[in-house]
Amino acid sequence: MAKQTDFYTHNPLIHKDRRLSQSTSAWVRSFSCEALRPLIVCRGPIRKEAMDVYDEMGIHGYGILLSEKDSIVYPNALSPELRKLTDNRRVHRVPDYTGASREERLERIGQIIQIALDNGYDSLFAGYGFMAEDDEFVAAIEKAGLRFIGPCSATQRGAGKKDEAKRTALTVKVSVTPGVDNVTARTLVAKHPSREALLALVTAEGLRCDSRLLADESLSLEQLADHILMASYDKGIDLFSIEELGRQVEAECAAMFRSHPGSRIRLKAIGGGGGKGQRILGASLLGKKSPTDADVAKAAAAAPGLVLEVLNEVKAVGVGDNKNVLIELNIEQTRHNEIQLLGNGQWCIALGGRDCSLQMHEQKLLEISVTQEALALEIEKARAAGQCEAAAALETDLQVLKRMEEESERFGQAVGLDSASTFECIVDRDRHYFMEVNTRIQVEHRVTELVYRLRFTNPDDPQDFFEVESLVEAMALLALHKERLPRPERLPRFGAAAEARLNATDCSLSPSAGGVIRYWSRPIEGEIRDDQGISMLNPDTGLFMRYRVAGAYDSNIALLLTKGDDRRASYEHLAKVLRCTTLRGTDLATNLDFHYGLVNWFLGNTVMAKPTTRFVVPYLTLVGCLKEEAAKIDPVVAFVTLKKHYTQRYAADPEAKKAIAAVLDRKGTLLTRPMQKLLDNPHLLAGWLSLNRKNFRHDNGKLVWLRNPLVVLAETYAYLNMEWRAGVPAAEIIWSHDNELLQKAIAFYARLREHFSLGAADFEELNALLTQDTPQGGYNAADWAAIQSAHLGFEAGNELLGLLFLIAERTRFFDFHVEPNLEVVIPDELNDADLQARMKKVLVPPPATKADEIVTPGGGMYYAQEAPGMPTFVREGDHFEKGQPLFILEVMKMFNKVLAPFSGTIDKILIEGGDGVIVSKGQPIFKVTPDERFVESDPLAIEKERRETTAAYLQAIL
Known part of the structure; x- marks a missing residue:
């Protein structure tokens, strides 16, 4: 038998051998992939991972394809993998991976296949980019006699297109989101509303359709229209305009708004993914149970424009492109869960789930593993802790996960899944809805690899097996040995993983x-x-x-x-x-x-x-509120004021006054350095407040520490990665004299806790003891006086940390919390669109600009119009209103409409070069005349307000 080693437990840049050819088992050796010669036609981390895994498998004949677009757009943005792969004969280049239009995409497909054939590659690996789920690309690869390391073209067609996948899901009893999956067919029927008219269209356009289907009168008009549309795509012609499609989508949306009052609608291009090609409309109707016809019409009227946006974003606006768009009910309070699938065409196995709910603009940010084993463990822990509501919620999750895994395997077998894919669902408490299948490996696939490994066992000898811990490796095995691979057993590796x-x-x-x-x-x-x-x-x-x-x-x-x-x-x-x-x-x-x-x-x-999936935006809004409030406080001013307060308190005792002043002088930087860092960075402050939410309470407006603030301070230095470390520059860590003082204080309190048999969480009790005039714990009067004096010195000034908790109180930070049933409570005000927009600007202030200019908010590609052939958003001499689209900025494949920050008139367009030109952050685009005169803020007034606010904050803690 052969067992592969775990190459994840240490630095992933150090590789280990995973060559099956070295096994003592003839059966295991027969699955060696060393003869495979793949061309890697993807980019990013997956390309480097594929190179590493192939090296570990003994596949040394691979090559990589580089897109010149990166280095053209941003000079010197060359692939860092070239530091490893130095053989130029294995490095190939194309202008762009996919091209900007259908024609360019087909041209690029031909170029890539020719590169493979000319250089002796026998297969292609496309990672998790869009090319990995392009059925035309895969079909062309297969036609050229090459292998595709991923799902075959038949699976891509049956599962990769969102509309086809949804129809397949319905046939195998998979729960789907309510909506319309054939709006293009409905558009064609609206234009040609009879069977005779549709058949006449076939003749007039010379379309190559299956005569049996054309003669089958049992087909509905929409089914017939679907078949005709497929033939039109093959011929590369359009049978309706985007405007006609937009009107049909508008009508469908209006009907859905009426049948599902109070809900929003999601539009999804069938070729989208990674958050691209999706828009939501109907915000004005959210929560309205009885909208008027005028309300519905106004909300639906946005549909045509959004259809154009999603099609433009996935580059499906060309003649002959499949322009189908899914119209789905937007499930508002949803979590995004997905199931990792693997199959060989005969068997299909689910490898647990991943929770990808933490996302923004449909793009995932933080992904965590979800497995039956882990949920069962958490249920046991919740029950043992008496957390009945949490246990019940987790039990619901476990049952939903089991159903999703069962449905995903049925779906995978229905489409003949023969590689890695992902079954994506939205979860609403105890219900789930199938969303789509990504017929490719996912960005977050390693989350699954860390919690499960695969054991492939010889059917004739249960002691003869090999294990696979990499899905990239599994895909290579399937590409070369598909039918021979037995259905594997999934075995737990680690309890949980996060990415x-x-x-x-x-x-x-x-x-x-x-x-x-x-x-x-x-x-x-x-x-x-x-x-x-x-x-x-x-x-x-x-x-x-x-x-x-x-x-x-x-x-x-x-x-x-x-x-x-x-x-x-x-x-x-x-x-x-x-x-x-x-x-x-x-x-x-x-x-x-x-x-x-x-x-x-x-x-x-x-x-x-x-x-x-609605968590991140209000969370960011709350972080913006923290930043806005934190900017009002100056910790140095606060500390100086606090020092004056202490000296005034002991004014009648010159010796005590002198002593306390000396102590505070030593503690200035100890307290203010980490505070300043937290005040300057709201994301760090949000995390710190969350970790310390149980370390204090308010009694009649007074802050009471439940843990020693000096211990909290030490943890804060560690939290900020500023704890003492020899050899690290002083600017990055606690200063040596501050560290000595802090460690001396912590040791002092540790001895006292031991003496009084108190735990670390009993600071309130210890503090009460230390305020007693009568010596406690058997200490004599002299020692007790010395202990009280040391306690006063160590604790003096620590009130300053309380300012951070006051910021949390003023912003209602802790109202954003988790209930006992594990549901997250988001205060309503954080969902206010105006507040969200304002806090976005607080987090990232707009670039400095003159009052008569409009500049780019960031770098990217500039477009003056919605799509090729359409009018520009504005021209010289035009008057524009606040909130009106002025231009589009494409940044990293995302199309962002830049809206006017105020009303005014376009005097001059400053950009040169037209659509697609690269612009930098803060670059002037328009010379304008604002409708209103701008008044600049007075820096002195701002500083005065900051001092006054700081003083007001201090009054609340003294």
């Missing part, structure tokens, strides 16, 4: 491309970092090589993964990874701090909480 997507986004999670990474700290023990090789050091100098974050594709820089015995352990390890990660660069923005704050929010509440 944070480190993205090039700013503090508000808006894409931020073009920055340069100049330093990245080394992975810590147990950290799994998939970073495309960016943090690989120069093999000649041992130095970090700078890397420019490109913006032509997606915003992901790396995937950071951790594992643990249970979910809390995986979260704690992830928090440590994030805390110890240092990224430095030029114009570099990432979501590292966001993740650190978020992970600690869950650690401070409960990691078993059930956030919905």
